[in-house]
Amino acid sequence: MSEQNPPKIEFPCPDYPIKVLGDAGETLYSLVLEVMENHAPGFDAGKITVRDSGKGRYQSVTVYITATGIAQLETIHKDLRAHPAVKIVL
Incomplete structure (x- = not known):
């Protein structure tokens, strides 16, 4: 059985989706806007x-960005997950 590697992303990647799931309310939406x-x-x-x-x-709040690299995506995910209103970041 061959190993499956995840697809590679070529940067910059326009229209890269980020979905944030969390507690309903203005706090979640405002947080997503601020981080983006x-x-x-x-x-x-x-x-x-x-x-x-x-x-x-x-x-769920879905936003589309132009992803510029792995470091940018990791920082976005880290900042979003740090807030208690956020349950999952995809």
Whole structure:
């Protein structure tokens, strides 16, 4: 059986999606905006999508950025996961 390697990303990578799942409310949305403005300036805020869970307790916020490298993506994930309102970052 051959080993499967994850697909390689070529940078810069336009329209790279980042999905953040967490507690519903303005805090999650504001956090995502703040982190993206810090680490991916110039991202298209008009492409952000927000979806509520069935019972409205949780939300997913998806944003598309131009990923410039692994270090940028790791920093974004680290900063998002550090907040208690965030449950998962994909």
